[in-house]
Amino acid sequence: RPQLLIDTDPGVDDALAILMAHAHADVAGLSIAAGNVGLEHTVRNARVLTGLLGVATPVFPGCATPLVRLPEEDAAFVHGRDGFGDVGFDEPEGAAAGEAAALALLRLTRERPGELTLVALAPLTNLALALRLDPELPRRVKRLVVMGGAVTGHGNTGRVPAEFNVGFDPEAAHVVFEAFDDFDLVDWELTLRHAFDEEAFDAWLAAGDARARFYGSICQVARRTNRERGRRGIIAADALAMAVAIDPAVVVRSERRHVAVELDGRLTRGATVVDWTGRLGRPANANVVLELDQARFAAMVRRALGAG
Numbered sequence: 001r002p003q004l005l006i007d008t009d010p011g012v013d014d015a016l017a018i019l020m021a022h023a024h025a026d027v028a029g030l031s032i033a034a035g036n037v038g039l040e041h042t043v044r045n046a047r048v049l050t051g052l053l054g055v056a057t058p059v060f061p062g063c064a065t066p067l068v069r070l071p072e073e074d075a076a077f078v079h080g081r082d083g084f085g086d087v088g089f090d091e092p093e094g095a096a097a098g099e100a101a102a103l104a105l106l107r108l109t110r111e112r113p114g115e116l117t118l119v120a121l122a123p124l125t126n127l128a129l130a131l132r133l134d135p136e137l138p139r140r141v142k143r144l145v146v147m148g149g150a151v152t153g154h155g156n157t158g159r160v161p162a163e164f165n166v167g168f169d170p171e172a173a174h175v176v177f178e179a180f181d182d183f184d185l186v187d188w189e190l191t192l193r194h195a196f197d198e199e200a201f202d203a204w205l206a207a208g209d210a211r212a213r214f215y216g217s218i219c220q221v222a223r224r225t226n227r228e229r230g231r232r233g234i235i236a237a238d239a240l241a242m243a244v245a246i247d248p249a250v251v252v253r254s255e256r257r258h259v260a261v262e263l264d265g266r267l268t269r270g271a272t273v274v275d276w277t278g279r280l281g282r283p284a285n286a287n288v289v290l291e292l293d294q295a296r297f298a299a300m301v302r303r304a305l306g307a308g
């Protein structure tokens with residue numbers, strides 16, 4: 001089974017990704033960032049999930065703000081004010097780990113060099129901090145899969161070309177993209193091309209177990225927001241990145257390119273700039289995923305909901 005270390009800001013689609021991870025892989029830990037909502041919510045939500053699953057996966061609290069600039073917006077309008085659809089979960093039992101996320105990323109990869117696939121589902125603040133503490137981190141990781149960016153400029157934030165995870169902490173994304181030379185990038189536009197049909201998804205929720213009932217309850221606000229924004233289908237960005245992390249064979253088409261992050265720009269701060277034409281003359285650092293095997297992806301999601 002794949003061995004995963006997940007950096008995340010749960011978050012509705014983070015929750016689906018974490019359910020998938022526990023159904024298909026071994027999970028060494030959840031390192032938690034602020035992003036969709038504040039850190040106190042994302043840490044609690046991660047613990048709600050480990051409680052639901054009855055697993056001992058450690059939850060490491062990370063950075064409460066981006067590296068440099070305070071964010072202009074969060075994503076509570078999609079995920080709910082508490083990040084889990086405002087369903088109102090009880091405070092989970094037990095406690096989060098005492099170790100900070102960046103330190104846990106360094107320790108776990110030192111204990112198991114070359115074994116862990118790092119799956120980044122949040123603003124990249126914790127990873128950037130870890131890299132500044134120890135630039136050797138990339139050599140100890142088996143793979144890095146990032147959910148982030150909008151590779152042709154159709155973003156999902158207030159700034160038009162920016163995707164949320166990169167736009168929330170562009171400096172952190174810059175640090176990570178410069179430090180790795182072969183990461184898989186699952187971007188927002190790939191997500192839109194791989195939405196699930198709503199009726200099919202509802203059938204999985206009806207057929208599934210407690211995980212499906214849980215997900216069915218937390219995703220209502222996000223589904224309403226997406227409909228109001230004219231988007232169709234079930235959009236679950238982080239679930240796609242998790243599919244790529246669990247099973248690289250789910251990737252049908254990808255291109256190796258140099259990917260950079262715009263840190264300034266009147267309109268474009270936080271944009272992911274992909275050098276499609278090679279004019280920058282810099283070596284490729286990313287494998288930009290352009291198409292997934294939808295049936296294989298769907299099968300992974302169904303099993304994570306107990307529906308197949």
Ligand code: BDR
Nearest residue numbers: 011014075121164165237
């Ligand atoms: C990304 O931003 C968050 O809102 C989601 O959880 C996902 O990680 C999509 O742009």
Ligand code: CA
Nearest residue numbers: 011014121122
């Ligand atoms: Ca996320």
